[in-house]
Amino acid sequence: MDEMKEIVLEYIVDEYLDEDEGDEVSYDSPLISSGIVDSFSMVSLKRFLESKYRITLPDEEATPEAFDTVNSICRLVQKHLG
Amino acid sequence: MSNIGSYEKRVEDFSWDTAREILNWKEGELLNIGAICSDRICRMGRGDKPALIWEGFGDRRSVYTFEDLRAYSNGFARFLKDLGIQPGDRVCIFMDKIPSLYFSFLGILKMGAIAQPLFSAFGDESLEVRLASAGTKAILTTSKHVKKVRKVRERLPELKTVVVVEGNPDRVREDEVFFDVEAGPRVDTFEVYPSGPETPSVLHYTSGTTGQPKGALHVHNSVWGQALTASWVLDLRDDDVYWCTADPGWVTGTSYGIIGPWSLGITQCVLDSGFTTSRWYRFIQDNRVTVWYSAPTAIRALMKDGDEVVRNYDLSSLRHLASVGEPLNPEAVIWSGEVFGLKFHDTFWQTETGAMMICNYPGMEIKPGSMGKPFPGIEATVLDLATHEPLQDPGKVGLIAFRPGWPSMFREYWKKPDVYRSKFVGAPDDAMPEELRTGGDLWYVSGDRASIDADGYFWFVGRDDDVINTGGHLVGPFEIESALVEHEAIAEAAAVGKPDEVNMEVVKAFVTLKPGYEPSDELELDIMNFIRKRLSPLAMPQEIEYRDRLPKTRSGKIVRRYLKALEWGEEVGDLSTLSDE
Numbered sequence: 001m002d003e004m005k006e007i008v009l010e011y012i013v014d015e016y017l018d019e020d021e022g023d024e025v026s027y028d029s030p031l032i033s034s035g036i037v038d039s040f041s042m043v044s045l046k047r048f049l050e051s052k053y054r055i056t057l058p059d060e061e062a063t064p065e066a067f068d069t070v071n072s073i074c075r076l077v078q079k080h081l082g
Numbered sequence: 083m084s085n086i087g088s089y090e091k092r093v094e095d096f097s098w099d100t101a102r103e104i105l106n107w108k109e110g111e112l113l114n115i116g117a118i119c120s121d122r123i124c125r126m127g128r129g130d131k132p133a134l135i136w137e138g139f140g141d142r143r144s145v146y147t148f149e150d151l152r153a154y155s156n157g158f159a160r161f162l163k164d165l166g167i168q169p170g171d172r173v174c175i176f177m178d179k180i181p182s183l184y185f186s187f188l189g190i191l192k193m194g195a196i197a198q199p200l201f202s203a204f205g206d207e208s209l210e211v212r213l214a215s216a217g218t219k220a221i222l223t224t225s226k227h228v229k230k231v232r233k234v235r236e237r238l239p240e241l242k243t244v245v246v247v248e249g250n251p252d253r254v255r256e257d258e259v260f261f262d263v264e265a266g267p268r269v270d271t272f273e274v275y276p277s278g279p280e281t282p283s284v285l286h287y288t289s290g291t292t293g294q295p296k297g298a299l300h301v302h303n304s305v306w307g308q309a310l311t312a313s314w315v316l317d318l319r320d321d322d323v324y325w326c327t328a329d330p331g332w333v334t335g336t337s338y339g340i341i342g343p344w345s346l347g348i349t350q351c352v353l354d355s356g357f358t359t360s361r362w363y364r365f366i367q368d369n370r371v372t373v374w375y376s377a378p379t380a381i382r383a384l385m386k387d388g389d390e391v392v393r394n395y396d397l398s399s400l401r402h403l404a405s406v407g408e409p410l411n412p413e414a415v416i417w418s419g420e421v422f423g424l425k426f427h428d429t430f431w432q433t434e435t436g437a438m439m440i441c442n443y444p445g446m447e448i449k450p451g452s453m454g455k456p457f458p459g460i461e462a463t464v465l466d467l468a469t470h471e472p473l474q475d476p477g478k479v480g481l482i483a484f485r486p487g488w489p490s491m492f493r494e495y496w497k498k499p500d501v502y503r504s505k506f507v508g509a510p511d512d513a514m515p516e517e518l519r520t521g522g523d524l525w526y527v528s529g530d531r532a533s534i535d536a537d538g539y540f541w542f543v544g545r546d547d548d549v550i551n552t553g554g555h556l557v558g559p560f561e562i563e564s565a566l567v568e569h570e571a572i573a574e575a576a577a578v579g580k581p582d583e584v585n586m587e588v589v590k591a592f593v594t595l596k597p598g599y600e601p602s603d604e605l606e607l608d609i610m611n612f613i614r615k616r617l618s619p620l621a622m623p624q625e626i627e628y629r630d631r632l633p634k635t636r637s638g639k640i641v642r643r644y645l646k647a648l649e650w651g652e653e654v655g656d657l658s659t660l661s662d663e
Binding site: 015018030031032033034035036037038039040041043044047048050051063064065068 | 139140178203229354355356357358359360361383387552553588603604606607610611614619620622624
């Protein structure tokens with residue numbers, strides 16, 4: 001789980017933040033409610049998770065709440081990894 | 083009793099002078115939107131009234147009175163003037179929905195310049211195209227977004243000044259200026275630019291099927307349309323707390339998130355944080371919002387989260403709901419009636435129209451799924467697709483068109499007179515913009531299709547072109563395709579709208595790859611992120627389909643309509659002109 005958190009956080013920092021903002025985000029930082037990731041961009045984040053972990057995340061579970069922190073994202077991915 | 087009262091009677095007795103009466107306007111007063119929305123309200127003795135209740139992420143909250151609005155907009159006006167900005171210069175506002183966005187918008191208008199608001203989620207390429215087109219002289223932005231400006235600045239010779247209005251002043255570069263209007267001394271007096279009805283005010287960029295986005299130019303006279311529709315359609319009253327969820331990077335956010343409500347002296351609130359259902363409901367509850375103007379996309383997203391969550395909040399303050407951006411589906415109207423006890427009133431208008439044109443009015447029967455009826459004083463029709471004659475038969479589908487001349491109508495597409503002329507049916511080839519605006523026998527064609535039923539209600543059918551309406555925002559396929567072929571792997575590309583439950587449409591791209599590249603999930607994700615960063619999250623394809631070749635006409639033009647028809651499960655039409663190659 002810790003390795004997954006690192007991978008997801010790194011992806012978010014690389015794709016959604018500028019180089020000098022990376023230090024400001026932790027596993028518990030709000031992503032959707034803070035505006036770092038918007039609802040349209042959630043689609044590419046979801047695609048990354050599905051591709052990386054070879055899972056399918058149902059749309060009804062890929063909610064803004066479920067995607068709001070690295071921790072909550074990893075819980076969702078973990079559930080579908082079984 | 084609603085402000086509009088009887089719709090039929092308003093249609094019968096209509097005069098735009100009613101807007102002046104509602105504002106208690108005296109002949110000879112200065113017609114400047116910046117001053118009307120701030121100084122004038124203070125002069126009427128309402129300076130202590132809250133104008134803006136602002137909440138940001140992390141429960142940050144500020145309340146500003148009309149007196150604050152007056153002083154801070156003066157602050158921006160004085161600052162820009164001292165920088166050498168001239169009346170008529172384009173000044174871009176490129177920031178999130180922070181208070182300085184609202185202060186600077188009014189300040190720009192007060193000193194006679196043209197406000198050019200741009201959606202802060204735009205990537206550097208979208209930003210560059212719009213700044214280059216407008217010949218923008220100055221841009222106001224924040225530490226968060228200035229990096230995108232830096233990437234394109236050297237290619238924009240007309241952009242003389244970059245101002246950072248929020249963030250860390252230590253990170254501002256030598257060729258940039260830091261200005262925090264709230265930190266400096268309050269500017270109590272500023273001599274407002276003596277604008278007239280036809281003085282340019284706001285330049286909003288909008289997308290079309292072909293070419294890059296066009297700048298729709300508005301004038302200070304637009305305030306009459308925005309004030310009267312805010313009163314009659316949104317039903318705004320002195321004791322209301324009003325929430326317009328739109329971003330002022332788009333026209334709804336300026337016409338009804340700034341000008342309409344503040345010209346009437348209404349308190350409005352702004353939530354500058356990402357969308358979550360619980361946060362939105364809590365915002366309504368905590369601020370006792372009474373009138374709520376939102377978008378079908380947001381309403382459908384709320385619907386998706388169910389009825390149960392609504393019961394966790396006290397939303398009893400709400401008394402009127404309206405929506406804009408795309409057709410509001412009947413299910414959403416019925417749902418809002420059930421869970422809020424109030425139905426959303428759909429409104430139809432465009433960047434070019436500047437104000438609401440076809441609406442559902444308080445007190446008028448709503449036919450769920452209908453656009454409603456033309457605003458009093460607006461002559462609207464649907465034109466035959468081939469002959470461009472007004473259709474007489476109820477239910478027949480045609481092009482939505484308006485008789486030119488309403489106050490908030492756009493005055494030109496910035497530096498594109500031919501494109502402007504092409505929007506009018508029956509316009510002589512050499513007609514000047516002024517003639518088009520006042521020509522009694524012309525029709526302005528909106529680019530949307532609809533039918534009119536026997537009761538006079540309009541029913542939206544769809545766009546008449548390839549423009550993609552996603553989440554209530556128009557995205558031009560040409561802009562996306564141009565960016566797609568800049569990706570190292572892509573040879574050719576076509577972008578179309580595909581159906582989406584929440585956003586009505588989302589972007590889908592069809593691409594052919596250059597030799598040496600193979601389709602893969604990783605490549606798809608890379609292309610998505612490439613477009614998201616260059617253009618915007620809205621323009622990012624949510625699906626990419628790899629093809630060996632794209633359908634083309636014999637002259638080599640990619641046929642989007644064929645691809646779109648496949649996505650929508652529609653008849654693909656006559657393919658005889660398509661190339662076999």
